[in-house]
Amino acid sequence: MKAAVVQSFGNVRVIDVPEPVFGDYEALVDIIAVGVCSGTDNHLVSGTHFKSVSLPFILGHEGIGRVVKVGKKVKHFKTGDLVTRVLNRLPKGSGFSLYHGAFAERGIVGDALAMKNAGLPEHVWKPFAINKVLPKNFDPIPSTMIITWRETFAFFSRMNPSRGETLIIIGSGGTALSFADHARNLGLAFCVVGSTDKASLFKKAGAASFVSYKNKNISEALRRSECRGADIIIDAVGNDETLNAILPLLSDGGRVGVYGLNSYNNYRIAPNGKDFTYFDGTHYDEASAHEKIISYMKKGALDPWRYLSKKHIYPLEKIEDALRASRERKVIKSVVVI
Ligand SMILES: NC(=O)c1ccc[n+]([C@@H]2O[C@H](COP(=O)([O-])OP(=O)(O)OC[C@H]3O[C@@H](n4cnc5c(N)ncnc54)[C@H](OP(=O)(O)O)[C@@H]3O)[C@@H](O)[C@H]2O)c1
Structure with missing residues (x-):
């Protein structure tokens, strides 16, 4: 073959x-x-x-x-x-x-x-x-698309997201957009740090604010937005510099997920006194998310043609x-x- x-x-x-x-x-x-x-x-x-x-x-x-x-x-x-x-x-x-x-x-x-x-x-x-x-x-x-959605949903579920919480997503590719869709479907508010040419896509997905990852002071730009603080941060790229710039916005006892694997073996988080739970991007039970993703697709809550x-x-x-x-x-x- x-x-x-x-x-x-x-x-x-x-x-x-x-x-x-x-x-x-x-x-x-x-x-x-x-x-x-x-x-x-x-x-x-x-x-x-x-x-x-x-x-x-x-x-x-x-x-x-x-x-x-x-x-x-x-x-x-x-x-x-x-x-x-x-x-x-x-x-x-x-x-x-x-x-x-x-x-x-x-x-x-x-x-x-x-x-x-x-x-x-x-x-x-x-x-x-x-x-x-x-x-x-x-x-x-x-x-x-089911595969990306199952993987990201399984990973996100491990982080125990709750309706009414605030999430900051780092990234503007397919995995970041998946986390945006899951956050909206689960009733979380979310802001995105990504490439400006993807801002309208994420706004349509329900992002409260979108900040360029090239902004010299990302945390200040987020502070001026709908995301003055965050209960959860997900790095869907794998860039520790961006995560470290945003970390001061995380609530004490918050959750950080590093799903993007771009620099997996060299990723360094500088906690600077912040207490949080870390979720590693290589751990999730993809199969556990299957039924949920199929039901979202049937309801039109996940639209493959936006990806x-x-x-x-x-x-x-x-x-x-x-x-x-x-x-x-x-x-x-x-x-x-x-
Ligand atoms: N954990 C897992 O099981 C798993 C599964 C699948 C994928 N991944 C990983 O997820 C990562 C992302 O993949 P993807 O397919 O979603 O995205 P992608 O197609 O690689 O695109 C990344 C997007 O994020 C933007 N970006 C680049 N650097 C950024 C930064 N520092 N902060 C915020 N945004 C930034 C890019 O903008 P520009 O156009 O300006 O570069 C682009 O829009 C990869 O590392 C991939 O290996 C992990």
């Missing part, structure tokens, strides 16, 4: 790779649409991601597909089901590693519940809990264009169709 492979850093090519293999509790999937994660995918291609992956590897961790064959112990998927967060597994000795590996013609999903009910250990079934069947009428392209654009949907052969469009901020999230 064809797949998008990073052969050397900076170089992604669509080449032939072996067909996936799937076990008794797994299903084979025809992959239909895969979202580009502007930060993670571009970091992986350029070799600047904080986790190392050995070359050559198959990219793609936001895949939606349709089940075409099921293993003999699968109970909760059937042929024709539209499924989320497709993974991959190539035969032993294929020579390819995977970063989920969804930029490919085919992939696999696992029946976590059947594995769990059969008494398999948690470390075996848990990685497949993100594989879920989607409602029949869902369109695969906008459904790629995606019909102009930025690319065939697999044009994956480099899809990566470039998100890297150059031409669109919040581009999508590759297979």
Whole structure:
């Protein structure tokens, strides 16, 4: 099958790779649409991601597909089901590693519940809990957003946000916009520190104020806005300088979440006497957010087309264009169709 492979850093090519293999509790999937994660995918291609992956590897961790064959112990998927967060597994000795590996013609999903009910250990079934069947009428392209929304909602929920609290979001990409949508849906007031060309997008999402991250005195600009203080700050970029500039606005005993991973291994918070709880961006239970996100989508409380654009949907052969469009901020999230 064809797949998008990073052969050397900076170089992604669509080449032939072996067909996936799937076990008794797994299903084979025809992959239909895969979202580009502007930060993670571009970091992986350029070799600047904080986790190392050995070359050559198959990219793609936001895949939606349709089940075409099921293993003999699968109970909760059937042929024709539209499924989320497709993974991959190539035969032993294929020579390819995977970063989920969804930029490919085919992939696999696992029946976590059947594995769990059969008494398999948690470390075996848990990685497949993100594989879920989607409602029949869902369109695969906008459904790629489910992954970002589940991840951000699961992370935000860990921080125990409450109606009436105030949140400051650092960032103006897809993850920042997701936190904005979740905050609005949960009844929090929020302000955003980001790139001014995204101000109207965030105002439409309900931001009380928007401050440029290039402002020389961000905390003063926020103090003059609707966000004189904050119960929660989420850094959806991974820039400690911006977080440290805003930290004085956090209430005592507040919460700080660093979801953006841009400088994960070198991130330094200067508390300056501030007492707060820290939430690390690598911890959240994505699967736990699934039902909530589906219900928000059904109600129209999450709109995929504020993130995606019909102009930025690319065939697999044009994956480099899809990566470039998100890297150059031409669109919040581009999508590759297979
Ligand atoms: N924890 C997780 O599981 C997880 C999952 C997905 C993504 N991420 C991480 O989340 C981060 C953001 O990804 P994304 O796709 O949402 O965004 P993105 O496409 O990388 O865009 C970042 C946005 O934030 C703006 N920005 C840059 N520096 C800023 C700063 N210091 N303060 C405020 N805004 C700033 C950018 O403006 P300019 O155009 O001026 O640069 C741009 O609008 C990445 O590090 C990614 O790896 C983490």
